[in-house]
Amino acid sequence: MLHDPPKANDQQKRPNAARLQTGALVIIAFAVVLFLMVQARFILISLATAIILFSLTSDVISFIARQRIGPFRIPNALASIAAMLLIAVALLILTSILLAQVNTVLVTALSYTERAPSAIASLFSWLGEDSEVAIVGALQSIDVSSYLSTAASQASGLTQATVLVILFVGFLFAERIWFETKLTNLVGDEAQAERVGKIIQSIIHRVNYYLLVKTMISAVTGAMIYVLATAFQLELATSIGIITFVLNFIPNIGSIVATALIALVAHVQLEDPTTTLAIFFISGLIQFVNGSVIDPMLMGRALRLSSFGIILSLAFWGAVWGIPGMFLSVPIMVMLLVVCSHVPNLRPLAVLLSREGLPESEKMLDQPIDRDLFGQDIRRD
Incomplete structure (x- = not known):
């Protein structure tokens, strides 16, 4: 004989x-925060960049303060001002270089608009003549000038973002003396x-180390790509080298885009499939060795994040x-990994974010940091 299942009482329903109410509130709160992050992305991106750059100031200040002019050591206040000026000047120089190279690429791209569709379509000639003609027609229908003007307008906003980042870093710099009290x-x-404070120092140390290693690897990769482009007499050799340097800060995808970019420029300019294939394989080999072999070796176990x-x-x-x-995804992930490692309820998330499932432990947090970003002993008088 069938019986109806027992009904839940009021104590079980509550x-x-x-x-359910808590879950709904969490979903609503996440949606609201996500909406605000999208709407205020210009300010938030500038603020996030400023915080990451501000984390560099501690090691830079310590490095400058340990330098000596004869028997005298540079005062900490003077070292702080020098570090701030160095960061501001570096940002302005980098921005001006990027804008100049973007302008060069846009001008050259306009000169390539007539022959680029046929050159790109020739890559698909193995599909048949009809397919090649269709690809040419599709590429010619694209309004390249409108896309280039949009890219130029977006690049012009880079200067405004740089100035805002410098202002944020300056105000954070002014507040740093009160940080411990606050x-x-x-x-x-x-x-x-x-x-x-130890957790914050751990985040700063790891993000700084990531930026140092990534900058070194990206600079070497960009220089090697520049030499490769120069050897094949490509018109945009300098621009390709600088763009490769920048794109390598984007994990995984950046190196792929940079490799495709130099191959595309080579094919449009030289119109020789064999040469294009050679450039593609050489640049791909450079990206693989630097990004997949040398980069993980230098990063070390502390920064081994889950792919x-x-x-x-x-x-x-x-x-x-x-x-x-x-560009900010990996530094943000490093911060999240360190924080989750020291919050018991979030430690399972840290296990998932780490490559080997071995996030930072409390014992690692208690270990003093003996060397700064530049490899100098911070305990040295």
Whole structure:
């Protein structure tokens, strides 16, 4: 004989309703935060970049303060001002170089608009003449000038973003002397404030080390691509080298785009499939050795992030903040990994984000950092 299942009583319904309500509130809050992040992306991207650059100031200031002029050591205040000026000048120089190269690429791209469709379509000649003609027609229907003008307008906003980043770094720099006091008052417990400070120092050390290694690898890769482009007498050799340097800060995808870019420029200019194929394989080999062999060796175990996690972070921040989000995806993931490693409820997420499933432990947090970003012993008098 069949019986109806027992009905849940009121005490069982209340926890279920509370969980549903909490879940709904979390989803709504996430949607609101995501909406605000998209709408305020210009300011938030500038702020995130400023925070990352501000993290560099501690090591730069310490490095400058340890230098001596004869028997005298550079005062900490003077070292702080020098570090701030160095970051500002470096940002302005980098921005001017990027804008100049973008202008060169846009002008050259306009001169390639007539022969580029036929050159690109020839890559698909193995599909048949009809397919090649269709590809040429499709490429010729694209209004290249409108896309180039859009790219030029977006590049012009880079100067505004650079100025805003410098202002943010300056104000963060002015507030740094009160940070420990604010942290202690905010947490309310000196021991807990000290632990939070160690977590922040761990984040700064790892992000700085990532940026240092990535800059070195990207610079070497860009220089090698420049030499390759110069050897084959490509018109945009300098621009390709600089763009390769920049794109290598985008994990995984950046190297692929850079390799495709030099192959495309070579094919449009030289119109020789054999030469294009040779350039493609050589540049791909350079990217593979530097990005997949040397880069992981220099990064070390402390920065071994999950490849799948990097792709997810890249996709998420790329969808939210566009191309700038792709550049910031790995530093943000490093910060998230360190924070989750020291929050018990979030440690499973840290295990998933780390490559070997071995995130930072509490013992690692208590280990003093003996060397700075430049490899100098910070304990040295």
